[in-house]
Amino acid sequence: MALSKYKLGCAVWEFTLACNLNCIHCGSSAGKKRDDELTTGEAFRLCEDLKKTGCMGVALMGGEPFLRKDFWEVASKIKELGMELSVITNGTIVDEEIIKKLVPLAPRAVAVSIDAATPEIHDHIRGRAGAYANSWKFIELALKHNLPVSVITTVHKLNIGELAKMREQLKGRGIAWQVQTAGSEGRRFSKDLLLDEEEFYSVGLFVESTRRNYPTDEMPVIGAHDLGFNSMMLKNTALQEKWEGCQAGISVLGVRSNGDILGCLSINDDKYVEGNARKTGVYELWNSPASFAYSRHFKPKQAGSNCASCKYLDSCKGGCNEMSLMKTGSFHNDPYCFWKIEQRLFCKELNSPFGKTMLKFRSLSGGTGFRKLAEIFKGER
Ligand code: SF4
Ligand code: SF4
DSSP states (O other): OOOOSOOOOEEEEEOOSBOSOOOTTOTTOOBSOOTTOOOHHHHHHHHHHHHHHTOOEEEEESSOGGGSTTHHHHHHHHHHTTOEEEEEEOOOSOOHHHHHHHGGGOOSEEEEEOOOSSHHHHHHHHTSTTHHHHHHHHHHHHHHTTOOEEEEEEEOTTTGGGHHHHHHHHTTTTOEEEEEEOOSOSTTOOGGGSOOHHHHHHHHHHHHHHHHHSOTTTOOEEEOTTSOOSOSSSOOSSSSSSOOOOOBTTTEEEEOTTSEEESOTTSOOGGGOOEETTTTOHHHHHHOTTTTHHHHTOOGGGOOTTTTTOTTHHHHTTSOHHHHHHHHSSSSOOTTOHHHHHHHHTHHHHTSHHHHHHHHHHHHSSOOOHHHHHHHOOOOO
């Protein structure tokens, strides 16, 4: 079999769908484990399959990954095979033994979900009283043991007002911060809570202003893939300096706890399951010329009306496919890219040569410290 030219940087693995919280925005509506989750033996085989495919790193997430009894065996297997390990947890199972067992595994990142600076708001979003206090206890223990802690915040209407207060809590603590926006895929999430276009753009502004006004060492912050791109005003909020299109099936893939393989777990639709780790396996799928066609074989004529005439289309390929699917029902048609939003928000300035120059000037002032961010951020969605 000819090997694919695509290099698998990171596999995001929903290790179990079981969860001890009931978060309103959970994209996979986690709670109960799937009936057909991979056994320990199958999980080991998946690790070997990922390694054979050339995968550099595996992020174990949930549900809540620590609820699986074989977490330690599988996490150790990932490390033994020479792949990087990241863990994404809600941080509510607070036990110093967990932290002590994580230390020798040298994870690249231990990411904890925190959605507010106000305990009541976080607990409301996460569906359990006391969740905030427990997650912060987990973070403090992880910091005490020098683990590389990051916080992931999923933004919607209930917590957008918390961002500035959260920055105050996080800065100077040696915690990296990933800001992402909520999608409507989960069953518990009301579409009314999704950010509108101005709110969405203001999250980008918040990330940018944090980068400009706080030294990277003091407050490293990135936006997730879906948080806008090709802006005239803002640097790319994700880790890469330049946005090069959706990475689903290009450098990342997602694996569900039952072995289903998708380009990205955020594209949570059975229609886009490419295969199953139990049957086809990752190596075969990744190297098959037919796989991830929507991503790998993109043609400009496939772009939807939001993107069809865009000057960035060849490199951008229509933005984040999850966002595009959620908002328009099809891929390559993301209406929430910063470029597009700016066309609407700043149409007056864009129609005047002076206004255009001013916008350009604003975008050039201020540094972003990308190289340093790349060192600090270990795992990326
Ligand atoms: S309009 Fe579409 S192709 Fe252009 S930058 Fe936005 S998402 Fe990308
Ligand atoms: S669908 Fe969006 S979040 Fe998923 S890989 Fe593509 S850009 Fe990233």
